[in-house]
Amino acid sequence: MAKEITARSEDYSKWYNDLILKAGLADYSAVKGCMVIKPYGFAIWELMRDQLDKMFKETGHLNAYFPLFVPKRLFEAEEKNAEGFAKECAVVTHYRLKTDPDKPGKLMVDPEAKLEEELIVRPTSEAIIWNTYRDWIHSYRDLPLLINQWANVVRWEMRTRLFLRTAEFLWQEGHTAHATATEAIEETVKMLNVYSDFVEGWMALPVVKGVKTPGERFAGADDTYTIEALMQDGKALQSGTSHFLGQNFAKAFEVKFLNKENTQEYVWATSWGVSTRLMGALIMAHSDDEGLVLPPKLAPHQVVLVPVPFVNDELLNVMKDLEAELKQEGIRVKADSDETKRPGFKFAEYEMLGVPVRIAIGMRDLEKGMLEVARRDTKEKNLVPREGIASYVKALLEEIQSNLFTRAKSFQQNNITIVNNWDEFKDVIENKGGFAYAHYDGTQETEDKIKELTQATARCIPLDGEKESGVCILTGKPSAQRVLFAKAY
RNA sequence: CGGGGUGUAGCGCAGCUCGGUUAGCGCACCUGCUUUGGGAGCAGGGGGUCCCAAGUUCGAAUCUUGGUACCCCGACCA
Numbered sequence: 001m002a003k004e005i006t007a008r009s010e011d012y013s014k015w016y017n018d019l020i021l022k023a024g025l026a027d028y029s030a031v032k033g034c035m036v037i038k039p040y041g042f043a044i045w046e047l048m049r050d051q052l053d054k055m056f057k058e059t060g061h062l063n064a065y066f067p068l069f070v071p072k073r074l075f076e077a078e079e080k081n082a083e084g085f086a087k088e089c090a091v092v093t094h095y096r097l098k099t100d101p102d103k104p105g106k107l108m109v110d111p112e113a114k115l116e117e118e119l120i121v122r123p124t125s126e127a128i129i130w131n132t133y134r135d136w137i138h139s140y141r142d143l144p145l146l147i148n149q150w151a152n153v154v155r156w157e158m159r160t161r162l163f164l165r166t167a168e169f170l171w172q173e174g175h176t177a178h179a180t181a182t183e184a185i186e187e188t189v190k191m192l193n194v195y196s197d198f199v200e201g202w203m204a205l206p207v208v209k210g211v212k213t214p215g216e217r218f219a220g221a222d223d224t225y226t227i228e229a230l231m232q233d234g235k236a237l238q239s240g241t242s243h244f245l246g247q248n249f250a251k252a253f254e255v256k257f258l259n260k261e262n263t264q265e266y267v268w269a270t271s272w273g274v275s276t277r278l279m280g281a282l283i284m285a286h287s288d289d290e291g292l293v294l295p296p297k298l299a300p301h302q303v304v305l306v307p308v309p310f311v312n313d314e315l316l317n318v319m320k321d322l323e324a325e326l327k328q329e330g331i332r333v334k335a336d337s338d339e340t341k342r343p344g345f346k347f348a349e350y351e352m353l354g355v356p357v358r359i360a361i362g363m364r365d366l367e368k369g370m371l372e373v374a375r376r377d378t379k380e381k382n383l384v385p386r387e388g389i390a391s392y393v394k395a396l397l398e399e400i401q402s403n404l405f406t407r408a409k410s411f412q413q414n415n416i417t418i419v420n421n422w423d424e425f426k427d428v429i430e431n432k433g434g435f436a437y438a439h440y441d442g443t444q445e446t447e448d449k450i451k452e453l454t455q456a457t458a459r460c461i462p463l464d465g466e467k468e469s470g471v472c473i474l475t476g477k478p479s480a481q482r483v484l485f486a487k488a489y
Numbered sequence: 490c491g492g493g494g495u496g497u498a499g500c501g502c503a504g505c506u507c508g509g510u511u512a513g514c515g516c517a518c519c520u521g522c523u524u525u526g527g528g529a530g531c532a533g534g535g536g537g538u539c540c541c542a543a544g545u546u547c548g549a550a551u552c553u554u555g556g557u558a559c560c561c562c563g564a565c566c567a
Binding site for chain 1: 526529
């Protein structure tokens with residue numbers, strides 16, 4: 001374990017990379033743009049995944065799995081969707097290698113093994129799924145169809161960043177079919193709420209729920225709903241999206257059902273997803289210059305026990321009892337009995353790993369019936385009675401969870417700035433950072449122009465925003481509602 | 490796809506300008522002893538196709554040419 005990471009104030013993006021590498025969350029791989037998720041990082045992802053999966057099932061969804069490959073003919077069926085992803089698709093053209101006659105021991109693509117039809121490695125699965133749904137859906141009795149899949153997808157990005165944008169990433173994608181537009185829109189919003197409940201409740205990261213402007217909409221969607229989170233450097237991160245797909249895919253794949261009146265109708269669709277990008281959000285949300293800071297609900301180890309100043313049998317026994325006691329309370333606890341590392345090293349290491357609570361077990365304190373409890377979020381240390389430690393820790397974990405949220409919430413609130421003219425807008429985007437809440441005329445041209453001039457993009461039209469009329473900060477044309485702008489990841 | 494950077498031990502680097510014993514340093518690793526309430530000390534030890542290929546040369550980590558990989562910054566995107 002290395003000793004230091006770059007300070008946020010010095011180089012935020014280097015800090016982010018250092019943190020991931022040194023906390024052992026992920027690593028670069030031999031494949032350009034692809035990363036290895038290491039056990040500690042994957043443990044966090046598993047906690048996120050398990051919770052989301054539970055929430056999907058509680059809202060009536062079932063898991064299924066669809067193929068990695070999508071035949072080109074299917075992929076291109078929904079034109080807008082296909083166009084939107086065309087530039088970043090990996091394509092399988094051959095199905096066999098052979099030994100290279102010119103280079104002994106080397107392999108080459110067998111030119112005789114060219115596929116009749118290329119296979120697209122899924123950048124998203126609407127095409128293959130809707131092609132399947134055609135066979136699954138015939139009657140209104142088959143609806144709604146509520147399916148989710150956990151999968152990997154590939155988007156051949158020009159520029160990648162650990163967790164935030166990699167060529168291959170893990171995600172879940174929900175794909176639902178409904179009899180009416182109203183029902184589909186309700187589903188879209190319901191899942192957006194599941195996402196915001198998860199991100200706020202488990203990741204302790206406040207989000208703004210909103211609707212994307214047409215320019216930022218998912219290719220093939222009629223409407224895209226989003227949750228936008230704010231990172232410590234003032235940049236926004238789109239953390240989850242939920243799409244109302246209208247009848248676009250139903251029409252492209254001829255998915256119809258017979259309604260109660262015995263007439264054919266196209267079904268209405270939604271899709272929604274969150275990815276390992278959430279890991280990036282989690283890392284950036286709370287961490288500091290000493291390392292990761294994890295919310296207790298998503299910490300692989302919620303409590304670590306460290307004997308001080310060194311490991312001996314008596315301390316080991318106390319530690320074992322303590323471990324059992326905490327586990328009894330449902331707390332994820334790690335008892336570190338490693339004799340080869342000294343306490344100071346362990347303290348620093350578990351701070352790097354973001355473990356919310358550390359308990360030092362030392363002879364001196366034990367003689368007084370006390371334990372030293374340190375919390376990662378505020379770095380406070382307190383002597384706490386050995387008796388009743390488990391309930392103390394349990395309450396402390398809850399306190400840390402809510403403190404992290406409160407802290408992030410106040411950061412977010414302080415970084416949503418209402419602006420009323422171009423100078424204010426520019427000043428916020430260039431100097432203060434965060435969201436600029438501004439009127440604009442709603443046209444693509446203006447959106448493009450704003451991006452060109454300031455690098456800021458329209459993040460969303462907040463769902464709870466007031467319908468307040470005003471004038472566009474750039475063109476002076478009328479506007480019906482304010483939109484959140486920010487520089488984004 | 491443009492611009493920049495870097496490839497030398499697991500990691501971080503020096504050496505290269507000006508070619509010359511056995512390629513070095515820190516961290517990590519192994520062994521031993523001593524230590525031990527915030528990243529231990531000492532001693533000993535192991536570990537290298539110097540990114541690849543071709544060329545120049547008596548001799549290449551070092552010079553030349555070509556290739557390749559990854560990272561960073563931009564445009565594109567979750």
